[in-house]
Amino acid sequence: MSFVVPIGPQHPALEEPEHFRIEVKGEEIVDVDIRLGYVHRGIEEALSKRTYMHGLFLAQRVCGICPVSHSLTFLRAVEEVAGIECPDRARYIRTIGAELERIHSHLLFAGIAAHEIGFTTLFMLFWRDRELVLDLREMLWGNRIHSSETTIGGVRWDIKPNQVPKVLRNLAALEKEVKHYIDVVGSDRTILARCANIGVLTKQMARELCAVGPTARASGVNWDIRRDDPYAAYDEVPFKVITERDGDVLAKILVRLREVLESIRIIRHALDAMPGGPLRTEFKGRVQEGEATGRVEANRGELLYYIFSKGGEKPERVRIRTPTYANIPTVKPMLVGGTIAEVPIVLASIDPCFACTDRVTVVDRNTGKSKVVTKAELRRLNK
Amino acid sequence: MPRIQLDVLKNLLRKPSTVKYPHFKAELPERFRGKPINDRERCISCGLCAKVCPDRAITYDEEKKPRFYLGLCIYCGRCAEVCPVKSITMTKEFELATYNKYEAVSK
Amino acid sequence: MEVLSFLLAYFVFPGLLFASVFGLLFMGIDRKVTAHMQHRIGPPVWQEFIDFGKLLGKEDITPAAAQGVVFTLAPLIAMGAAITVMLLLPINSAQPALTSAADLIVIIYLLNIPAICVMLGGYSSASPFGAVGASRYVVQLFSYELIFIVTVLTAAVKVGSLSIGDIITYQAHNGWLAFKLPLATAAIVVAAQAKLLRVPFDIPEAESEIVHGPFTEYSGPKLGLMRLAYAIELFAVAGLITALFFGGPVAHTIAGVQIPGVVSFLIKTFAIVLFTTNIRNIAARLRIDQAMKFFWTIIALIAIVNLIIVVL
Numbered sequence: 008m009s010f011v012v013p014i015g016p017q018h019p020a021l022e023e024p025e026h027f028r029i030e031v032k033g034e035e036i037v038d039v040d041i042r043l044g045y046v047h048r049g050i051e052e053a054l055s056k057r058t059y060m061h062g063l064f065l066a067q068r069v070c071g072i073c074p075v076s077h078s079l080t081f082l083r084a085v086e087e088v089a090g091i092e093c094p095d096r097a098r099y100i101r102t103i104g105a106e107l108e109r110i111h112s113h114l115l116f117a118g119i120a121a122h123e124i125g126f127t128t129l130f131m132l133f134w135r136d137r138e139l140v141l142d143l144r145e146m147l148w149g150n151r152i153h154s155s156e157t158t159i160g161g162v163r164w165d166i167k168p169n170q171v172p173k174v175l176r177n178l179a180a181l182e183k184e185v186k187h188y189i190d191v192v193g194s195d196r197t198i199l200a201r202c203a204n205i206g207v208l209t210k211q212m213a214r215e216l217c218a219v220g221p222t223a224r225a226s227g228v229n230w231d232i233r234r235d236d237p238y239a240a241y242d243e244v245p246f247k248v249i250t251e252r253d254g255d256v257l258a259k260i261l262v263r264l265r266e267v268l269e270s271i272r273i274i275r276h277a278l279d280a281m282p283g284g285p286l287r288t289e290f291k292g293r294v295q296e297g298e299a300t301g302r303v304e305a306n307r308g309e310l311l312y313y314i315f316s317k318g319g320e321k322p323e324r325v326r327i328r329t330p331t332y333a334n335i336p337t338v339k340p341m342l343v344g345g346t347i348a349e350v351p352i353v354l355a356s357i358d359p360c361f362a363c364t365d366r367v368t369v370v371d372r373n374t375g376k377s378k379v380v381t382k383a384e385l386r387r388l389n390k
Numbered sequence: 391m392p393r394i395q396l397d398v399l400k401n402l403l404r405k406p407s408t409v410k411y412p413h414f415k416a417e418l419p420e421r422f423r424g425k426p427i428n429d430r431e432r433c434i435s436c437g438l439c440a441k442v443c444p445d446r447a448i449t450y451d452e453e454k455k456p457r458f459y460l461g462l463c464i465y466c467g468r469c470a471e472v473c474p475v476k477s478i479t480m481t482k483e484f485e486l487a488t489y490n491k492y493e494a495v496s497k
Numbered sequence: 498m499e500v501l502s503f504l505l506a507y508f509v510f511p512g513l514l515f516a517s518v519f520g521l522l523f524m525g526i527d528r529k530v531t532a533h534m535q536h537r538i539g540p541p542v543w544q545e546f547i548d549f550g551k552l553l554g555k556e557d558i559t560p561a562a563a564q565g566v567v568f569t570l571a572p573l574i575a576m577g578a579a580i581t582v583m584l585l586l587p588i589n590s591a592q593p594a595l596t597s598a599a600d601l602i603v604i605i606y607l608l609n610i611p612a613i614c615v616m617l618g619g620y621s622s623a624s625p626f627g628a629v630g631a632s633r634y635v636v637q638l639f640s641y642e643l644i645f646i647v648t649v650l651t652a653a654v655k656v657g658s659l660s661i662g663d664i665i666t667y668q669a670h671n672g673w674l675a676f677k678l679p680l681a682t683a684a685i686v687v688a689a690q691a692k693l694l695r696v697p698f699d700i701p702e703a704e705s706e707i708v709h710g711p712f713t714e715y716s717g718p719k720l721g722l723m724r725l726a727y728a729i730e731l732f733a734v735a736g737l738i739t740a741l742f743f744g745g746p747v748a749h750t751i752a753g754v755q756i757p758g759v760v761s762f763l764i765k766t767f768a769i770v771l772f773t774t775n776i777r778n779i780a781a782r783l784r785i786d787q788a789m790k791f792f793w794t795i796i797a798l799i800a801i802v803n804l805i806i807v808v809l
Contacts, residue, residue, distance in 0.1 A: 057444075064444035064466060125696050125782025128398060131535035135407050149421040155466050163471065164421065191393045197781040224633055336434075347629065348700075348784045408537040420538045481509040 014051045014059040015351055027338075027354070031347060039339045054095050054325040058160060059085055059294065062322065065296040066312075069327065070360055072115060075108040076305030077312075078157045081325075083238055083301030084314040085159055095240075097161035098283040099277050102240040105150070105303075106270040106277075110181070111140045111152075112306035113263040116358045117188070120260055124201045129191070136184045146170060171278055178271050186272075189264050202283055206310025206341040206353035210256060215342075216308040220308020222357045225262045226254035232304040233369070243280070247272050254355040263358070278353045292320055305330055307358050331360045423465045423480040426458050433478035434442050439469035439478060451497070460486055460494040506595075511588040513729075520728030524766060527774045534778050534781050543730050545728065552721030560714050562623035571618035572715070572722035573773040578610035578737055582589040586678075586736045590758045591665040591697070594701055599659040601649055604737060611730050612692070614637055615701075618712025630710025631786050634701035640792040641691035641698075646802040648685040655807050665745040675742040680803035682742045684796050688761045689734050692787070693727075697780040698788055732766065735773075739765040 014027040026042040050069055054062045066081040067074040079101060086093065093101070114137040121129035141151040148154035148164055156162050192198055208218065213226040213277040223230065231248040236303030249265045251258035296317045315324040334357045341353050402476045409416050430453075439456050442447040445460035446467060458476075459464075488494045508511055527541040532539020559565055584594045585604050597603065619631030640776065652674055654657050656667045668674055675682045690699035702710040715723055737747055744764050746758030785789065 060442070061444040064464065066463075121781070125699070126780070127531075127696075128394060128535050128778045131537060132397070135536055138407075145422060146419040147421070149419075149423040149467065150465070153464075165469075187393075187397075195392050195394065195781070197783060200783060200787050201781050346784065346786075392779050395775075398534040398775070398778050402530070402533050406533065406536055406538045410538060492575065 014354075025359075029342070029350060036342050036345055036347065036350075039342050040260055041335060041338065043335070051325055051327060055069070055075060055322055058292065059089075059322065060236065060290075060292070062325070063157075063159060064155065066325075066327075067155060070329075071152065072360055073108060073310075074158070075104050076303055076310050077327075078155075079105060080303040080305070080310050080312045081314075082157060082159060083303060084299045084312045085294070085301075087301065088297045088314055088316050089159070089288060089290065093161050094285045094288060095282045096165075097286050098240040100162045100166060100286075101157055101243065102277050103166070103274050104154070104240065104282050105146075105272050106160075107140055107144055108305050109270045110267050111137055111144070112358075112362055113267050116355070117260060120150060120256075120352060120355050123355045126198065129188070130182075133188070136181055139181050143174055143177050146173060152289050158287060159290040161285070163286075163301075165286055166278075166281075174278065175275070176271055178274060181266060181278065182271050185264060189261065189268075191359050192260060193265065199257065201352065202260065203255060203348050205256045205345065206251075206356055207253070207255045208331070210338055212340050213254070213337065216336045217333055218308075218337045220304070220306075220332045220358075221259060221262045221266065222308065222334050222337060224248070224250045225258040227252050232302055232309055236302065238301075239252045240304060244276050250357055258357045259358075261332075272379045288312050288374050294318065294320075294322075305332055307360060319349050320326035329360070331357070335359070342381045396419045417480050422482050422484075425460065425481050425483040425486060426463065426465075426467075426469055426478055426480055427496055428456055428458075429477040429479075430455050430497070432475050434473060434477075436473055438472050438474065442468045442472045444468065455497065458496040460496055461491040506584055507580065511583050511586070511594060515566055515588075516580060516583045516732050519763065519767055520730075521725070522733035523732060524662050524728050526767075527761050527770060530771065530774050531778055533773075545724075546699060549721050549725060553718050554673045555648045555717040557717040558714075558718060560623055563714065567617050567621040568714075569719065571614040571701075572719050572726060572758050573619070575611040575614035575726040576722055576729065578614075579726050579733055582607045582733040583729065583736075585661070586733065587661060587665050587740055589737070589757060590748070591662050591669070591745070591748055593661065596660070596662060600661050601653055601659045605646055605649060605793070606663070608692070608730070608734065608737070609638075609642070611726055614726075615711050615723075618715065619701075619713075622711070624714050625709050625807050626709070626713045630701045630713070634711060636785050636789060637691060637698065637701055637715055639788045641688045644684055644688040644792060645692065647797075647804055648681040648688065649741065650739075651681045651800070653806045654804070658761045661740055668744045669747065673742065673744045678742070678803055678807065680799045682738075684800040685738055685742070686769070686772065689738060689769075690776060691792070692734055693731055694772070695773060696777045697783045698717065699782060700788060724768070731770065735766045735769045736762070737772040739767055745768075772786035 014029055022043075022046040026045070028040040028042070029036055030040075037285070050065065056193040057065060061076060062084075062214060063081055066077045069077050082093075107308040114133050118130045118133035121127070121133060142152040144154055145151050147166060147170060148156040157163060160287045208222070208226045212218075213223045215229050218226070218228070219230075227250055229248060229250050232238075232247055233246070246269050249262050249269060251262050294316050296316060298313070300311060300313045301311055302311045304310075310326040310330055313323050313324075317323045338354060338357065341356075342350060345353065400430050401458065414416075433455050435454040437450075440446075443463075444466060445462045445464055447464075448456045449459065451457045458464045458469075465480070467480050470476075486494060508514060509755045520544065522545075525540070525545045528544060530540050531541055585596075585600050585607070586773060587593045593600070597806055616631045616634050616638075619627040619634065638809055652664060655674060656664045657665070664674070671677075702712065712720065712723060719757050740763060744761075745765075746762035748758040749761065
């Protein structure tokens with residue numbers, strides 16, 4: 008006899024509301040029904056009504072954890088349509104901003120994963136060390152997460168030489184702590200009992216479902232846009248792409264913690280090798296006709312923006328595909344066959360950012376046309 | 391012996407890493423962007439700040455000087471960046487909670 | 498006269514007032530120590546008292562589909578059983594407030610009642626989280642209860658009596674039973690961790706998985722009473738371990754000042770609570786099948802080996 012356990016939309020395991028209807032027999036899961044759309048805010052419609060500069064600020068606020076990734080993707084697309092290029096020093100500063108964000112996001116994920124399995128001590132310790140990175144972002148660019156340091160054509164503020172020693176000090180302290188945490192996570196018996204061989208995603212499944220980011224890299228899929236389609240300064244900074252073989256929750260946690268160490272190395276190299284020069288190229292505000300796709304390795308995987316411009320100050324259409332949207336279908340094969348106790352940790356292991364995810368598209372089967380449904384239209388449809 | 395045990399015992403002897411806000415406050419860096427204020431003597435009423443504000447949070451009052459509506463402001467700092475006479479500064483004030491958001495205005 | 502002294506014992510010392518004050522105080526100190534272990538400041542030590550007072554003032558909501566009578570009675574019976582255990586424990590001297598010939602059996606039986614009341618509360622609240630939590634609690638009870646009984650009986654067999662007063666007197670002459678029965682002591686501390694629903698065994702109450710388990714639908718004064726019953730149960734279980742294995746209340750005379758036995762009882766109980774706090778902070782929560790396997794293989798082995806050593 009199947010019994011349905013609702014996870015969400017309001018549930019302590021999820022930070023943002025989504026609905027997973029899990030059918031169980033006893034404690035074993037037999038089916039998962041995923042319903043998204045609770046955080047739909049009509050952002051794509053709003054972006055087509057704002058100029059590119061204002062749209063940049065809105066695009067940053069799609070997500071509360073990865074604003075730099077959204078900026079960089081939007082800028083990659085806009086700068087391609089507008090035909091302008093970012094100067095060298097700005098590219099390096101953008102890289103440093105992106106890597107600092109990757110560190111803070113992975114530490115946030117590690118804390119949430121520890122909280123889901125009941126290990127509150129590790130949760131508090133991870134977030135304590137995350138403050139080292141957030142203090143750096145505040146010192147360099149004025150705000151902890153939505154620091155808006157990138158702008159069309161470059162960056163807004165420079166990294167001054169008297170700020171560099173504090174950056175290096177915090178990064179050294181963080182590196183020591185993260186190495187210790189990798190040791191703890193890999194060896195603690197209770198963590199291994201809860202995370203090893205749980206929520207396994209095989210390499211073939213990851214390829215078939217087009218998983219992206221650390222979720223795919225933990226299953227052995229060796230794909231990273233920073234190396235394979237480089238942007239900012241990634242073609243000049245050497246780094247390794249971290250993969251694991253097992254594809255279980257433990258592999259996903261370890262991939263992200265090791266990526267933190269790689270990011271620290273990238274930042275140190277970028278600070279050393281940063282060239283001088285101007286910080287921005289001028290952007291007049293008008294853009295010629297054209298279309299462009301920008302993609303970036305965000306904290307959670309491949310983030311994609313498509314911009315279609317008919318000339319002028321505002322884009323005609325902006326389409327956003329976030330990494331969590333690509334990773335959600337992998338939740339079903341990971342959950343089926345497991346027990347209810349694993350649901351929070353398996354859901355958390357894809358590092359879901361539902362705020363990024365909800366863009367509803369309605370496909371009309373008769374005519375084959377698809378359009379984006381705005382909030383006003385959804386309300387009308389619901390009456 | 392789990393490796394986290396030593397961490398936990400060491401933490402008992404250290405000073406906590408949290409600060410008892412609001413009795414003690416942490417130090418803010420110089421680039422911190424808090425409430426924007428305008429030096430009315432210096433302002434030349436050019437209108438650029440209202441034009442570049444991403445959220446249209448700046449309007450003009452009777453003397454044609456900018457009025458910042460703090461409920462819409464995203465504290466991005468573009469108004470201060472674009473001002474030709476540098477009369478707008480982003481202060482370090484962040485405790486801006488109020489009972490009536492329509493009165494949360496900075497001049 | 499008898500009735501008056503019994504009422505005084507039940508409601509003041511060592512019953513409701515004494516147990517709830519020290520139970521809530523120990524819980525508050527546990528939260529403060531946990532916070533410092535996690536390198537933060539944490540709530541003040543009086544937080545649990547403040548929480549209890551606040552809950553008494555909130556609205557009392559019973560879900561429409563719940564079994565009202567069982568739902569309301571569960572916290573009351575749990576509290577009643579926990580306070581009765583306090584009367585049977587030796588707090589101040591080797592003789593508890595109520596004695597009987599086989600009071601260890603009565604204590605084991607009474608300590609099961611809060612668990613059953615929590616389960617009934619979970620099942621009678623018409624919520625899927627409550628049902629899942631209560632069913633997990635049944636499995637967990639099945640895991641730790643045997644260990645608990647075996648270790649208590651080991652102490653009883655060593656001393657040769659089922660009366661807790663005799664065990665205290667034996668320890669006063671021959672030293673603590675913890676040194677003579679180390680395996681049983683280790684086993685009962687782990688079983689206490691499961692009995693008191695603390696990490697790594699707080700599976701029935703798992704916050705991030707099933708909201709609050711059996712306690713999900715409780716609110717207001719009923720939730721306050723459930724938490725108070727938990728605080729008294731914490732004090733009672735730690736007190737039982739102190740009495741059985743660590744000597745219980747012993748009156749000392751230091752520099753001519755007579756220190757009553759209750760002080761040493763409190764200090765030892767507090768040390769046991771601190772030890773469980775430490776375990777709580779260095780482990781993740783186990784799954785219910787992993788917890789059952791853990792108890793029925795390793796811990797059961799330890800407890801039974803010690804019982805066999807003592808019997809032979």
